[in-house]
Amino acid sequence: MSDMRPSALIGCSETISRLVPHPADALIGISLSSFIAGERSFATLFEPGDRRSLQSFFWNNGKLIISYLVNLVPRFETFTPDRQEWTRRALYSVPTEVTVHLRSLDAEHHETNGEVLISDQDPITPPQLFLLDLNAGRLSALQ
Structure with missing residues (x-):
């Protein structure tokens, strides 16, 4: 099994840089x-605004x-x-008209393979569960 540790450091701006x-x-x-080489030039990956807020982030x-x-x-x-x-890269295949939650399919970070579980719900339709393959860009309904 290959070493799948994250190849980058991330965090909120006030705690790292x-x-x-x-x-x-x-x-x-x-x-x-x-x-590790001593550089400290952090890239801004997400910047909140008046109507923009970060919800979550994870590695896969x-x-x-x-998610924002x-x-x-x-x-x-x-x-x-x-x-x-x-x-x-934007994930356009994820539903956006409902409440949506993304999570890694695998519990351990080093076991991830690009598959993400997506659950969505709204007041009218029953909750749905999807599997998104990040590598192929394919969304499959599970429930």
Whole structure:
């Protein structure tokens, strides 16, 4: 089994980076190899605003998945760290007209393979459960 530890450090701006100012409550990151080499140039991955708020973030198969709200509408993105930059990709296949929760299918970070469970619900329809394959971009209904 390969070592699937995160290849980057992430955290809220006020707890990690004191040398370079970042917006309050921003999510910032740096590649682990750059950090170990002494660099402290953190990238701003998410910046909150008047109508934007970060909901959650987690690692899955070397990708950072973030969930946030824009005008109370859920949005989801993945970030893949590289030595110099982060590759950002929006997850358009995730439902956004309902209350949505994403979580890794595997309990242990090193066991993740790119599959994410998505649960959604709204006041009219029963809750639904989906499986999203981040590598193939395929969404499958489970329930």
